[in-house]
Amino acid sequence: MRRSIATVCLSGSLEEKLTAAAAAGFDGVEIFEPDLVVSDSSPEEIRALADRLGLSIDLYQPFRDFEGVTPDLLEANLRRARTRFEVMRRLGADTILVCSNVGTATIDSDQVSADQLHRLGDLAASYGIRVAYEALAWGTYVDDYRHSWRIVERVDHEAVGVCLDSFHILSRGHDPAAIEDIPGEKIFFVQLADAPALSMDVLSWSRHHRLFPGEGAFDLGRFVVHLARAGYDGPLSLEVFNDTFRQTDTRRTAEHALRSLVWLEDRAARLLGPTDSLSRIADVDVPTGLDYVEIKAEDTSGVEVMLDQLGLVFRGKHRTKSVRLWSAGQARIVLNEEHARDLEPHVAGVGFQVRDAAATSERARDLAVRPAARRTHAGEQRLSGFVAPSGLEVFLNGRSAGGAEPFWAEEFEHGHVASDSGVASVDHVNLAHSWEAHDEAVLFYTSVLGLEAPSATEIAGPQGLVRSQVMSNANGSVRIPMNVAPAGQTRFPEHVALRCDDVAAVARHARERGLRPLPVPANYYDDLRARFDLADDVLERLRSNDLLYDRDDRGEFRHFYTPRIGRVFFEVVERVDGYDGYGADSAPTRLAAQARLDRLVAPRSTSA
Structure with missing residues (x-):
């Protein structure tokens, strides 16, 4: 699988983050919207830099608080989405992350959410863009990936799929085995993060204490095995919110991040058995x-x-x-x-x-x-x-x-x-x-x-x-x-x-x-x-x-x-x-x- 990293994982300017990701060996990046907003480089310049570095722009994120809203607010949200799609076209990104609504949802109806996401899918398709819908662990009505998938099934649109985030799934104790029930082609994107076992509100846990794979308590090896069995063949991408990583040397953190992803692929490949989708490395030899x-x-x-x-x-x-x-x-x-x-x-x-x-x-x-x-x-x-x-x-x-x-x-x-x-x-x-x-x-x-x-x-x-x-x-x-x-x-x-x-x-x-x-x-x-x-x-x-x-x-x-x-x-x-x-x-x-x-x-x- 291809390896990607969210720019939110790294310190520095957007240009520095892209350069560090490429130097470390990543194939692509997720561009965190605030990183682009504060940059003095145009979307075209960022696209050209990524091209020179050999990086694909795999995801633009996040788009918040879209579905489960009143009709008038839906129209405002679609206008907001249109401006984002214009930026993405200039940027060369073809997938947008849409988080389950936290701030403005007032209608607890899967059918309403599906209808509204269908309209978003129509708009996105006109720009050649896909919508990856993600269940936030603290979403108002949708906080479980299985729920987000049921809504996407109702949407029934080729431009709308799911984004699966290991933190949002494992932090809530949800069983990831049901990932295998989702067709691989409808899993549009995957974000990975580890975390220590903490007793605290899930939002603070997510925003400050995520870790790279292999550093926390989550069984990410099994998580990736379920993805492979579902037929997912898109990028494995790191999305790690961590106060430490946002203050440390950009290149060193990028190298550290890639090492964690290589380790995780190897771990999953050994659990899965022979496969062409995951890379294995040399066997570990534990010191005696x-x-x-x-x-x-x-x-x-x-x-x-x-x-x-x-x-x-x-x-x-x-x-x-x-x-x-x-x-x-x-x-x-x-x-x-x-x-x-x-x-x-x-x-x-x-x-x-x-x-x-x-x-x-x-x-x-x-x-x-x-x-x-x-x-x-x-x-x-x-x-x-x-x-x-x-x-x-x-x-x-x-x-x-x-x-x-x-x-x-x-x-x-x-x-x-x-x-x-x-x-x-x-x-x-x-x-x-x-x-x-x-x-x-x-x-x-x-x-x-x-x-x-x-x-x-x-x-x-x-x-x-x-x-x-x-x-x-x-x-x-x-x-x-x-x-x-x-x-x-x-x-x-x-x-x-x-x-x-x-x-x-x-x-x-x-x-x-x-x-x-x-x-x-x-x-x-x-x-x-x-x-x-x-x-x-x-x-x-x-x-x-x-x-x-x-x-x-x-x-x-x-x-x-x-x-x-x-x-x-x-x-x-x-x-x-x-x-x-x-x-x-x-x-x-x-x-x-x-x-x-x-x-x-x-x-x-x-x-x-």
């Missing part, structure tokens, strides 16, 4: 584990001291690069000082273990993800990589050494032999994204790597609410919590969580080697006593090691944090039995403690 975490800075010596205190072992310096490897168990931390002038310590890369790195790389290319290029010398393992929306570099390792260390670790020399320090693996890597990049990052990890994205949670912190969403594989061997930094926080910290079987022992060992964990206030332990009725000796063990604690119906969670260096800090965690969370109730305590410590050490260059 974390290969390494890379921390980059001009000077990583402070991070090295902290890793040593936590029990990791220096495994050597890379034979051709200013890169050093530290490890314990299956946890590998790469410290990179290459091309890092003036950079403070930050999480710069994550390596994933996959079964087939070539297949995952092909999928990333199909989704137009930017590759990450790094110089590799002769005899060194070449890892496929690409760049996540935050700038994080993601690399894939499809070669293992039968459960032992990866082959690339052999490129590090003059280090020490690994020893058992209690740290077993990397439990999770907590990343931060700006508010404008978060939804794009969710799509990246789900579409490229096949990670799962449960609903986001919100955590109160000293600088405001922190939105957090965990990306993971099915068995939890890959966990990537992603935090949205509060507004104005440009250096929101990130951290690496190390997993062990006895966190108290690791904490004691770290103290003996000079580490001072993030201090936890006494009030926190009074709260634990009230919440969990812990024994005095248990509370004392927690307090003496600055350990935080959580418990659910499956198990327990004990953990501590280090102070941060630059934008990085570490967490050491112990999961008992089936505990699968992250101690979210303790997060405000950690955030407040970090803020206090930051104020105390602000003059030091190693902390912020």
Whole structure:
């Protein structure tokens, strides 16, 4: 199917929107009427620009409040429609979106609405234009696509069909299966949008919180399958009203949008089975584990001291690069000082273990993800990589050494032999994204790597609410919590969580080697006593090691944090039995403690 996007999805002028859509690879656009109204380019100039860019103008929208009205108002509406059709003829658009009446409908009669739409169809046909009638989720009398189709059946006009919008259908909980009862040739247009599961009025939900496919809670794959089975062969078009996208870089949002549509086609094609109407891309290869975490800075010596205190072992310096490897168990931390002038310590890369790195790389290319290029010398393992929306570099390792260390670790020399320090693996890597990049990052990890994205949670912190969403594989061997930094926080910290079987022992060992964990206030332990009725000796063990604690119906969670260096800090965690969370109730305590410590050490260059 052809791919289209509504100009309302993008920021900037109409000319900038068209240019970005073409550069991203879209076939066509829906022109949102206000975008044309405020443009100083004539319809003819916009048409010529679209032609030069190779874009078709698939829809002009919206035309509101037409049907279900009194006879005198109908005549006024037809005059209004005639002026729109004149503009469309100049623009080169042949389909107009007519929304079910919200503001002026006073006659609740399908036959009246059908008769009035028939007259509109006659007028539209005289201009070579088609009318796509859409049921708005908040329409006065027509708010269900099945109802709009019954009216269109009554209209019985070759120039009048339906427009199906996934948001208006799925937000109301309507079953999309009845799409298959509509003849494909009478589905004139399709608009697609995802959305988070929210409890709010549907109009506000629609106007501010739509998302691109793959970023919300709607089953858009099934929705497209129903379209294909109905025989629809027109454009799949994105219509996403979202406050974030209307403020972000136009080209980047267009690229993000196309990626979502490519992912959706692939998803639907896999559900439908062999078909010529939907495009498939390379198979997803969900990561089986974390290969390494890379921390980059001009000077990583402070991070090295902290890793040593936590029990990791220096495994050597890379034979051709200013890169050093530290490890314990299956946890590998790469410290990179290459091309890092003036950079403070930050999480710069994550390596994933996959079964087939070539297949995952092909999928990333199909989704137009930017590759990450790094110089590799002769005899060194070449890892496929690409760049996540935050700038994080993601690399894939499809070669293992039968459960032992990866082959690339052999490129590090003059280090020490690994020893058992209690740290077993990397439990999770907590990343931060700006508010404008978060939804794009969710799509990246789900579409490229096949990670799962449960609903986001919100955590109160000293600088405001922190939105957090965990990306993971099915068995939890890959966990990537992603935090949205509060507004104005440009250096929101990130951290690496190390997993062990006895966190108290690791904490004691770290103290003996000079580490001072993030201090936890006494009030926190009074709260634990009230919440969990812990024994005095248990509370004392927690307090003496600055350990935080959580418990659910499956198990327990004990953990501590280090102070941060630059934008990085570490967490050491112990999961008992089936505990699968992250101690979210303790997060405000950690955030407040970090803020206090930051104020105390602000003059030091190693902390912020």
